[in-house]
Amino acid sequence: MRWRGGGGAGGFSGAKARTYGFVFSFLLVPLVLYVVFVIGPYAQAFYISLTNWKGISATPTFVGMENFTRLLGDEVFWAAVRHHGLLLLALPLVTIAVALFFAFLLNIGGGRRGRTAGVPGSKFYRVVYFFPQVLAVAVVGVLFQAVYRPDGTGVLNGLLALAGIDPVGWLIEPDLALWSIMAVLVWQLVGFYVVLFSAGMSAIPQDVFEAAALDGAGRFRLFFGITLPLIWDTIQVGWVYLGIAAFDCFALVQVLSVDRGGPDNATTVLPLEIWRTAFTFSKFGYASAMGVALFFLTITFAALSLRVTRRERIEL
Amino acid sequence: MADTATTTETVRVARPPRPAGRRPRDTPGVFGALSHVALVVWAILVIGPILWTFLASFKTNAEIVGDAPLALPQAYDWGAWGRAWDKAHIGRYMLNTALVVGASTFLTMLFGSMAAYVLARYRFFGNRAVYYLFVSGLAFPVFLALVPLFFVVRNLGLIDTHLGVILVYVAYSLPFTVFFLSAFFRTLPTSVAEAAMMDGASHTRTFFQIMMPMARPGLVSITIFNIIGQWNQYLLPIVLLSGAVEDKWLLTQGIANINTNAGYEADWPGLFAALSMAILPMLVVYIIFQRQIQSGLTAGAVK
Numbered sequence: 296m297r298w299r300g301g302g303g304a305g306g307f308s309g310a311k312a313r314t315y316g317f318v319f320s321f322l323l324v325p326l327v328l329y330v331v332f333v334i335g336p337y338a339q340a341f342y343i344s345l346t347n348w349k350g351i352s353a354t355p356t357f358v359g360m361e362n363f364t365r366l367l368g369d370e371v372f373w374a375a376v377r378h379h380g381l382l383l384l385a386l387p388l389v390t391i392a393v394a395l396f397f398a399f400l401l402n403i404g405g406g407r408r409g410r411t412a413g414v415p416g417s418k419f420y421r422v423v424y425f426f427p428q429v430l431a432v433a434v435v436g437v438l439f440q441a442v443y444r445p446d447g448t449g450v451l452n453g454l455l456a457l458a459g460i461d462p463v464g465w466l467i468e469p470d471l472a473l474w475s476i477m478a479v480l481v482w483q484l485v486g487f488y489v490v491l492f493s494a495g496m497s498a499i500p501q502d503v504f505e506a507a508a509l510d511g512a513g514r515f516r517l518f519f520g521i522t523l524p525l526i527w528d529t530i531q532v533g534w535v536y537l538g539i540a541a542f543d544c545f546a547l548v549q550v551l552s553v554d555r556g557g558p559d560n561a562t563t564v565l566p567l568e569i570w571r572t573a574f575t576f577s578k579f580g581y582a583s584a585m586g587v588a589l590f591f592l593t594i595t596f597a598a599l600s601l602r603v604t605r606r607e608r609i610e611l
Numbered sequence: 612m613a614d615t616a617t618t619t620e621t622v623r624v625a626r627p628p629r630p631a632g633r634r635p636r637d638t639p640g641v642f643g644a645l646s647h648v649a650l651v652v653w654a655i656l657v658i659g660p661i662l663w664t665f666l667a668s669f670k671t672n673a674e675i676v677g678d679a680p681l682a683l684p685q686a687y688d689w690g691a692w693g694r695a696w697d698k699a700h701i702g703r704y705m706l707n708t709a710l711v712v713g714a715s716t717f718l719t720m721l722f723g724s725m726a727a728y729v730l731a732r733y734r735f736f737g738n739r740a741v742y743y744l745f746v747s748g749l750a751f752p753v754f755l756a757l758v759p760l761f762f763v764v765r766n767l768g769l770i771d772t773h774l775g776v777i778l779v780y781v782a783y784s785l786p787f788t789v790f791f792l793s794a795f796f797r798t799l800p801t802s803v804a805e806a807a808m809m810d811g812a813s814h815t816r817t818f819f820q821i822m823m824p825m826a827r828p829g830l831v832s833i834t835i836f837n838i839i840g841q842w843n844q845y846l847l848p849i850v851l852l853s854g855a856v857e858d859k860w861l862l863t864q865g866i867a868n869i870n871t872n873a874g875y876e877a878d879w880p881g882l883f884a885a886l887s888m889a890i891l892p893m894l895v896v897y898i899i900f901q902r903q904i905q906s907g908l909t910a911g912a913v914k
Binding site for chain 1: 862
């Protein structure tokens with residue numbers, strides 16, 4: 296009774312049953328784990344967001360949209376949303392610009408007359424730039440606390456002192472704190488996008504550059520006229536990735552900012568508020584409502600960027 | 612840079628005149644020099660803070676809170692490293708993290724590749740539904756699930772246990788692992804597996820002895836992706852391992868906690884030694900496997 300069919304569906308019914316048994320046995324454990332710990336909680340979150348559940352003993356009471364109407368009047372919630380908006384605009388823009396610049400230098404900019412080559416030592420730079428990506432965000436947060444210390448003992452202020460500039464309160468100035476945190480994100484993320492864009496650039500055929508150089512294109516034309524359009528797809532992928540990262544930032548803000556999201560909520564983000572509302576204040580219904588809001592913000596961003604991507608494809 | 616530029620100019624003059632239209636315009640010299648400066652500056656920005664942390668672990672408290680943050684340590688004293696390892700429990704946290712991540716990555720790869728293989732290579736009722744169920748997990752922010760997840764784990768009696776963390780890590784790593792690996796399994800040739808089946812190998816044996824070895828490049832990439840992602844996880848440990856079980860904590864939450872306490876206990880060198888200990892193993896592993904790590908982490912984006 297050996298299985299002799301070709302492909303997935305067996306000839307004999309015994310073989311077919313065995314195939315189904317095999318499929319079932321391979322899917323069972325992963326599917327159970329996934330449904331219990333991922334799908335189940337996601338589904339429950341939508342229900343809990345409609346209750347005023349406050350914790351362990353009290354049973355959740357259905358309150359309809361109350362949490363959401365309260366959210367609309369919640370200043371901290373809007374501060375967090377504003378910060379996501381700011382991150383969504385600035386983080387991808389800065390990271391992609393810096394990464395493109397470096398990737399171009401490392402892959403193409405060092406060559407002459409269209410012979411694309413990186414500057415000397417480009418392999419070393421790529422290795423160094425990528426390293427922060429491997430570090431935990433929590434570790435990076437602690438690291439930058441020493442860099443950003445507000446008095447003369449901070450690394451950055453020590454550098455400023457060399458130039459005769461007074462210490463700056465990187466994390467304690469409300470207008471500056473979010474930018475300081477964003478700079479750390481850029482610091483950590485740039486290397487990843489340098490490697491990503493390098494992969495895209497090395498896929499461009501050599502003759503394209505040679506032909507352009509023969510026609511007299513300089514480095515700027517090589518970059519804006521050829522490289523940029525040809526790796527546009529990769530840049531879009533990067534933009535979506537960074538946009539999604541702009542809706543997270545939990546670990547960095549929680550570890551690095553003053554008073555976790557401070558000063559005075561100047562750096563708070565939704566994930567941090569969700570975590571705090573749930574596990575410090577035990578307002579589980581309200582925290583879930585914030586989770587639902589975060590979900591719709593993320594989905595809206597993803598849908599919009601997919602739409603933009605499609606339009607670009609048609610134009611190309 | 613300037614030297615090469617002049618040589619090129621000379622060579623160009625020495626050569627016979629090029630046909631019209633072949634006028635390569637170079638902007639060497641200034642551009643090359645400036646771009647090199649930019650590259651060096653960014654390299655210093657990356658290395659600087661990390662190097663400073665290593666050096667600070669050898670300083671005394673007074674040196675760190677003093678007004679010369681850029682000075683080198685006056686003496687190289689390993690005392691802070693010993694304190695961080697024993698008193699601040701970095702050794703324990705690291706061991707915990709290694710155990711949890713080892714187990715969860717192994718199980719993620721086992722279950723993830725099993726599900727991905729079946730979904731990629733077998734036609735059965737509900738295949739697409741199950742596939743999209745897994746992939747849909749990529750669209751949801753984990754923060755949405757946070758509250759119910761905590762109670763699910765608690766009701767199963769797994770809160771404050773490593774088993775709970777391991778199972779949650781596996782479950783949340785499955786969407787991407789299944790998505791990536793099923794695409795990978797689909798690209799592999801079918802003939803070898805069919806030949807094995809003809810020879811009487813069972814489905815299970817074909818999977819473990821034929822398909823898994825063939826899928827090695829994909830498995831390596833995604834294993835690295837999962838190890839680094841799970842090793843660096845911070846949110847799930849602080850939610851699932853409370854302050855009551857400090858001996859079970861993982862490295863990231865331990866470091867964050869030492870950071871919070873360093874000010875009160877006035878042991879800054881201890882903090883930087885702890886930080887160095889968290890960075891050093893990653894640095895060593897990265898230097899050895901940097902090629903694989905770079906391709907593993909960018910694997911998802913390049914597809």
